[in-house]
Amino acid sequence: MKYELSQRFFFDAAHTLGRAIETEPSKRIHGHTYQVEVSIEGVKDESTGMVVDLGLLRRDIAILRDALDHRLLDEVDGLGPPTLENLCLFIAKRLQTTATLQSIKVWRDSIGDSCALRLGTPRS
Numbered sequence: 001m002k003y004e005l006s007q008r009f010f011f012d013a014a015h016t017l018g019r020a021i022e023t024e025p026s027k028r029i030h031g032h033t034y035q036v037e038v039s040i041e042g043v044k045d046e047s048t049g050m051v052v053d054l055g056l057l058r059r060d061i062a063i064l065r066d067a068l069d070h071r072l073l074d075e076v077d078g079l080g081p082p083t084l085e086n087l088c089l090f091i092a093k094r095l096q097t098t099a100t101l102q103s104i105k106v107w108r109d110s111i112g113d114s115c116a117l118r119l120g121t122p123r124s
């Protein structure tokens with residue numbers, strides 16, 4: 001049996017975005033609160049009763065979060081244009097965890113936009 005475990009966190013960051021519409025406000029530096037949900041999957045270890053200790057995932061997330069929180073996202077190495085899609089990919093690549101990542105979801109409550117990246121392949 002496979003279990004899915006999730007953990008949520010948020011970060012505050014600034015960005016600009018080049019767009020074909022709503023061009024002017026998007027290209028001025030402005031800030032957002034981004035919500036993130038990281039989901040992992042796996043089988044339970046019968047002796048611990050856990051797939052993985054969520055405290056370990058929390059620790060891994062704290063390291064990753066530092067790369068995004070209170071940053072100008074345009075300047076974050078390896079992110080590219082600071083869209084929800086690129087934030088999902090960045091988090092998937094940078095999250096140093098032994099757990100099997102299943103999905104990364106990034107959204108902003110203020111506007112209702114969200115993006116999910118589905119993975120589900122074991123990490124090497």
Ligand SMILES: Nc1nc2c(c(=O)[nH]1)N=C([C@H](O)[C@H](O)COP(=O)(O)OP(=O)(O)OP(=O)(O)O)CN2
Pocket residue numbers: 017025026032082083084085108110111113
């Ligand atoms: N495929 C994508 N499309 C768009 C993305 C994206 O990440 N992926 N992002 C945006 C904008 O960032 C989004 O629409 C918000 O616009 P923005 O000017 O950043 O903020 P608002 O003032 O509209 O919202 P507040 O959070 O209330 O400030 C567009 N398309």
Ligand SMILES: [Zn+2]
Pocket residue numbers: 015017026030031032
């Ligand atoms: Zn924005």
